[in-house]
Amino acid sequence: MERFVAPQFIDVEDKIIGPITTRQFVMIIIGGVIVFVANKLLDRMSFMLVAILTVIALVVFGFIKINGRNFYDFVKNLIEMIKRPRVRVWYKHITNAEIISQRKKENQREVRTDLTPSRKTILSSHLSELALIVDTGGRYKG
Numbered sequence: 001m002e003r004f005v006a007p008q009f010i011d012v013e014d015k016i017i018g019p020i021t022t023r024q025f026v027m028i029i030i031g032g033v034i035v036f037v038a039n040k041l042l043d044r045m046s047f048m049l050v051a052i053l054t055v056i057a058l059v060v061f062g063f064i065k066i067n068g069r070n071f072y073d074f075v076k077n078l079i080e081m082i083k084r085p086r087v088r089v090w091y092k093h094i095t096n097a098e099i100i101s102q103r104k105k106e107n108q109r110e111v112r113t114d115l116t117p118s119r120k121t122i123l124s125s126h127l128s129e130l131a132l133i134v135d136t137g138g139r140y141k142g
Contacts, residue, residue, distance in 0.1 A: 024062045031058040 013021040020028075031054050038050040064071045132140050 027058055027062040031055065 013023060016022050016025055034054050035051045038047050038054075042050060061070075061072050061075075066074045
């Protein structure tokens, strides 16, 4: 039988430039393009506003982690939870007929037709007798 090496740490992204991953690098490129286009198309005040908002969004979505998960995963899970909550609580309403049938079953278990002792009684009495023999060092014969 052949043996294969199972890959470890498959959730770690590849680093391309120092500590920057491929996804972060692409986000930086897209942010740079947005800032460049805003510089060419907008006046100075609007450009500053767009540039600041773009840099803040880039830093938050590219570099901030919550509980070891990327921020965009957190936002994706938050939106999914708001749209479709997965907590389902089941409250079973018990009817009177179910209560009566359950009581009948319990009463039937208590009424026994044979008079032989149950296995549980035999085991517990035998166990207590063995415990007494061991405690007395074999002096009690039973």
